[in-house]
Amino acid sequence: MISKLTGILDSTYDTSAVIDVNGVGYSVFCSQKTLSQFGKSGEKVTLFTEMIVREDFMQLYGFKTAEEREWFRLFLSVQGVGMKVALAILSIGDPQQFTHAIVHQDKTFFAQAEGVGPKLAMRLVHELKDKVNKQMPLSSFTLNTDISFPTNALQDALSALTNLGYKLIEAQEALNFAQQKAGKDATIEELIRLSLTKLARI
DSSP states (O other), X not given: OOOEEEEEEEEEOSSEXXXXXXXXXXXXXXXXXXHHTOOOTXXXXXXXXXXXXXXXXXXXXXXXXXXXXXXXXXXXXSTTOOHHHHHHHHTSOOHHHHHHHHHTXXXXXXXXXXXXXXXXXXXXXXHHHHHHHHHSXXXXXXXXXXXXXXXXXXXXXXXXXXXXXXXXXXHXXXXXXHHHHHOTTOOHHHHHHHHHHHHHTO
16 A cells, blocks of 8 residues: 655646656646645655555545545545545645534535535535544644744643543634634633633534
């Protein structure tokens, strides 16, 4: 199983790229967003990969981050989403936008992707809501760091909220609210208190 490639960008196409790894060219399907982030041919690139093996084909899919790969896997878990559609969804946003759309049940966001109609968009937001909480790791959720709190302290506060039984996405949004409300001189205890106040309203 190939899970990561580091090599030289040989060429790019509409939906794929060829990565030269020690003289072996790997054809890797990528989202439009990932393809747009490549530099010029001849430059070094690293891709996290997912190999899909079926009876009649074997294909390699590439992603700039491991988090993007996790979202690809999540999208494929939804009935009606194949590899092409999953890449199309990855082309319209980033992980934080996907999380926000699922939390707020924003089916219109996913309907922007090629091949995603209203029914499939509805299925995406419904089926992924619980899966996001269970499968996405704590480190994949981005906290608001515009205010200068130590990142480790914020992660500790987030962990405290989830340990109290709150869903990860809900805790993250509440903590971001608390950061804006409390100001830069707030203690972690105050952030947790404000977060709990916000969560009580949900």
